[in-house]
Amino acid sequence: MTTRREAARLLWRTVAGAVRAHPRPAARLAFWSALEALPVLLFGQAVGRAVEAFAGGRPGTAAAWLAALGASALAGAAGARRLYAPLAEIVEPLRDELVRGVARGALRRSAAGRPDTGAVARLTHQVEIVRDTFGGILVVLRGFLFSVAGALVGLATLMPEIVLLVVPPLLLGLALFTAVFGAAAVRQRALVVGEEEIAERTAAIAGGLRDAVACGAEERLRADLGRAVDGQAAAGRAVARLAAVRALALAIGGWLPLLLILAAAPWLSRRGATAGTLIGALTYVLHGLQPALRTLVQGMGSSGLRLAVTLGRLRETDAPDGDVRPLGDVPDTATTSGTSGAVEIAEVADTAGTAVELRGVTFAYGPGAEPVIRDLDLTVPYGDHLAVVGPSGIGKSTLASLVAGVLTPGAGEIRVGGRPAGDTRRRVLIPQEAHVFTGSLLDNLTYLAPGAGGAAVERAVAAIGLERLVERLGGLGARVDPAALAAGERQLIALARAYLAPMPLVILDEAGGRLDPAAEARAELAFARRPGTLIVIAHRISSALRARRVLLLDGTRAHLGRHAELLATAPRYRELVGHWDAGSQPARLLGDPDGVHPVARPDLPVDPGEVVADRPDGEHQGLGDLRG
CATH class of the missing domain: 1.20.1560.10 (ABC transporter type 1, transmembrane domain)
Known part of the structure; x- marks a missing residue:
């Protein structure tokens, strides 16, 4: 803005x-x-x-x-x-x-x-x-x-x-x-x-x-x-x-x-x-x-x-003095540009270029409960844009919470940028219910980036599509009453806050579920163009079309691939897509008239087997059934 x-x-x-x-x-x-x-x-x-x-x-x-x-x-x-x-x-x-x-x-x-x-x-x-x-x-x-x-x-x-x-x-x-x-x-x-x-x-x-x-x-x-x-x-x-x-x-x-x-x-x-x-x-x-x-x-x-x-x-x-750009290793505290105040996104220092890695991860909600996730292996390269789709209650939000360090796995290991997932300074999670606190709108936006300058804040507002809300509230210095905001308005504020945060990994857990499809598409594409890694827990199947790769959780196993590959190999994915014609449904739904994702990386390998592990009893299991 x-x-x-x-x-x-x-x-x-x-x-x-x-x-x-x-x-x-x-x-x-x-x-x-x-x-x-x-x-x-x-x-x-x-x-x-x-x-x-x-x-x-x-x-x-x-x-x-x-x-x-x-x-x-x-x-x-x-x-x-x-x-x-x-x-x-x-x-x-x-x-x-x-x-x-x-x-x-x-x-x-x-x-x-x-x-x-x-x-x-x-x-x-x-x-x-x-x-x-x-x-x-x-x-x-x-x-x-x-x-x-x-x-x-x-x-x-x-x-x-x-x-x-x-x-x-x-x-x-x-x-x-x-x-x-x-x-x-x-x-x-x-x-x-x-x-x-x-x-x-x-x-x-x-x-x-x-x-x-x-x-x-x-x-x-x-x-x-x-x-x-x-x-x-x-x-x-x-x-x-x-x-x-x-x-x-x-x-x-x-x-x-x-x-x-x-x-x-x-x-x-x-x-x-x-x-x-x-x-x-x-x-x-x-x-x-x-x-x-x-x-x-x-x-x-x-x-x-x-x-x-x-x-x-x-x-x-x-602009060379205001652009969001990757640097070297992630510092312990957020860094800002000394000239423009624009928050810098730090690239995870990892020789393999891996942003997220899960090895043998199992998780259950309680000692006697069936695991929601069992023996999961998953690798997300740095710079990837992954959409996680599946029926409601299948475990998508559980996966987001594990990667974000909110939940701790019962077995296995999760690493973000080569470091333990418990170190939460390298990722930001926007959940389904966005949190907005009483205070100025600027304070809400810069909560995760207190050193961000005015130009960086305005770029975040413009990228996410928050201009009209800022104007309606009376400017960035206006006082925010969370109870007076609609759920979609709170989500927009939280999305702009995450966009501004100096974290190389962003996890959106149905963070645009209260927005209309065009507004959600604008926000997701803004994050896709932002340096770093993006994981989207999809509320709409259109999020999968915007992503470079799609992770499908269907209750029996996990499937990983591009949109076209899953349409050809995963019946449950075709069911989620509905009656859309895979050969004619372009990405114009998502603001991309050419039907090509603007940040797709064909150089990153896609191996559907990398998210599938074998259970000890011989059954093929991905994230498993939701029982708890």
Whole structure:
């Protein structure tokens, strides 16, 4: 999520940082910009003096002033011609830095087992948007600064009192525009995210339409999609309203000075102003201040917003100082980046690349109870995305609790990252009933990552889809009353908290069961793209389609494989999938229009036998029956 202050700060920091990083090109750019603004500096003076000269019967003097104005126009054209070389020396390094950031982020994800299929789009599209719009914004900003400076200096030379009439409304208009810019960036991003959400929801409904009709859920789906469409329409109206406020800022800063000069003309005349002085002042406002302010408002209101939103989107995934990235061994305490406060995900130090390993694990709820899990062997490589499916009560949550270290096996061994499972600092478990405590929303989100900075929190909120809840509650600092939240809202908060936590293993135990399918898909795909290992105890079978591998618990044995493999070999899995056609049911249900999981790792071996162990009595047993 992007706040108003963050959007404006990100844009100004980018511009200022690029200029500071290249002082010599910036100095040349300033020099040629000053030369380009020379006609603005002389315009009002030349017109005012020429009017007075003509009125006084001195046409030669008037012609000289007009000739000087023409010469300044030629000098300004020469300055404008020389602007682009230093401008390129500032813009192109920013583009190169963004490209390096995208490449670094993609390589880190690939090394962590999360190939980044969106990097090409960011390299070829979003980076070019930033390059083009950043160059345009630099042109607009330096033109505004030098034009306004030239006009104000010219006004001061005409009559200092006029400056007092012009500067206050100009500053007021700029202040209003600056305030609106941050809000517009937030609304613009909400508009983009809303479009993506509607597309995801529509695809999910289309893919599961037969099941929805069979279950009589048409009205609920219509209501859910209608709320998304209404929210998108509201975001569009908010953007339009802010455009009207920008027009008001232009009227205050550009037209109000003109009216004040005209209204104060008698007072200025008593203080010595001539007709030429007043005409020159109006010329400075009409042909200096007003065009500069209009260009600033229009340029920043379109290209500036586009740049701010695109920069934010790039920073969410690829910024070198804010990206979530794997490091070396897991420290005993959470580490944070010293520059941005973004939580770093530490990779488990294990030469075999194993995140979770179970060997001969048996568990029963009580001394006399039948084991829920018997003699289980399971290996989950680091970077894997495993979905655990099966009928209700089959033992899926028991398995999650064992891996999370909440339960201790009666026999066998569980290791996480090569270390005993009892060391719970290396994993986070989100259970079915999400826990939210009384306090601020920010405190809830950073409970497992107390050192996380604001940018990292906003990225987690945006990734999980918590923006609307944050807005409804009144911001990250709003106080949370758990009893006033719906179950799905509590789950979203818990999911964002887990996303932000610096743990390399995340276990979601039906953590999205109270969310609609599109929201659950968005959250799971966000975790799938996050460095580390993901184990999902599936509430919906669609979670299996999003996973790289699927573990089926059917009460007699465990089956491990990819979705297509289990469809072909496991009758119970086909029964869980229902009437879906394995050959035509794509992953579009899950927000993946190509039907290919975005983080699939074909290089990781899949061995269905690695989760099956032989019982002493000769029967083949996986997780066994649930009896206790």
